[in-house]
Amino acid sequence: MQPYNEVKIMTKNILITGVSSGIGFDALRLLHQKGYHIFGSVRKEEDVKRLTKKYPERFTPLVFDVQDQKAVEKASKVVFDNCTSLDALINNAGIAVPGPLQHMSEEDFERQLDINLKAVRRVTNLFLPLLGAASNFNGTPGRIINISSISGLFNSPFNGAYAISKHALESMTDIYRRELRRYGIKVIAIEPGPIKTDIWQKNLNSMEKYANTDYFDILQKADNMIENAEKSALPVARISNLILKCLTKKNPKTRYIVHRNRLAFKLLAYYLPDKLVDWFIHKTLSGGTKHRPI
Numbered sequence: 001m002q003p004y005n006e007v008k009i010m011t012k013n014i015l016i017t018g019v020s021s022g023i024g025f026d027a028l029r030l031l032h033q034k035g036y037h038i039f040g041s042v043r044k045e046e047d048v049k050r051l052t053k054k055y056p057e058r059f060t061p062l063v064f065d066v067q068d069q070k071a072v073e074k075a076s077k078v079v080f081d082n083c084t085s086l087d088a089l090i091n092n093a094g095i096a097v098p099g100p101l102q103h104m105s106e107e108d109f110e111r112q113l114d115i116n117l118k119a120v121r122r123v124t125n126l127f128l129p130l131l132g133a134a135s136n137f138n139g140t141p142g143r144i145i146n147i148s149s150i151s152g153l154f155n156s157p158f159n160g161a162y163a164i165s166k167h168a169l170e171s172m173t174d175i176y177r178r179e180l181r182r183y184g185i186k187v188i189a190i191e192p193g194p195i196k197t198d199i200w201q202k203n204l205n206s207m208e209k210y211a212n213t214d215y216f217d218i219l220q221k222a223d224n225m226i227e228n229a230e231k232s233a234l235p236v237a238r239i240s241n242l243i244l245k246c247l248t249k250k251n252p253k254t255r256y257i258v259h260r261n262r263l264a265f266k267l268l269a270y271y272l273p274d275k276l277v278d279w280f281i282h283k284t285l286s287g288g289t290k291h292r293p294i
Helices: 022-033 045-054 069-082 106-131 160-183 222-231 237-248 262-271 274-287
Strands: 013-016 037-042 059-063 088-091 143-147 186-192 255-258
Touching: 013 022, 022 037, 022 237, 037 045, 037 069, 045 059, 059 069, 069 106, 088 106, 106 143, 106 160, 143 160, 143 237, 160 186, 186 237, 237 255, 255 262
Parallel strands: 013 037, 013 088, 037 059, 088 143, 143 186, 186 255
Antiparallel strands: none
């Protein structure tokens, strides 16, 4: 691991949670290429070694699990000791726990909410002073980018815990944006549809736990559904490029939907009657394996 400088880092500083893979990993690639200094969180020491070898300069690894408040607080001291301000916090770390709400364990449901929602608040509040939410702050206010999902706008069955966490994250984003307006801190939600990452691959072969439920006739198709969704998934660079836009655009939008069929999705999510959407989802689930998990 590279030693920290005695003089506080004066380049533009970005903190990204969850940089070991997926959206966080690619955002690290692009923003590092653009000259930012990245503080990136990982959970494993092997990821520290891999990433510091790839980025020997302008990358500071932070080792913590977003569920471990003490570890997050310890890592935050590294950031405070090495820079006077953050240009942005990108809340990216997250998981997807699929399954019917009726049969999902309390532990799985709580873990989904804790990582995707509660941890965002914990991390955000720790770093708000470096983003400008302090009376003695003299720099330029930073930005907060929350990686949400179209599941925060549209509720898919058997994706309930994830959708609930992202709906709540959408609400949290709005509240932070309105509360932090007094400090000049912009808060933005990015809402991806299917993206080529491994977030859903991690759930392959995970539906066997529901084999004795009435839903298993549908859930046993889950692996094929994930594979079919990934065939039309957008490249992860689409999100990284959008993150860069949110950092550099003077007045970014408050939220960005990233979906291959954006207009069709907005029609489905906002304009069609609920009962018609319910019927459509039921027919899709009953008829094959093309239903997307997100």
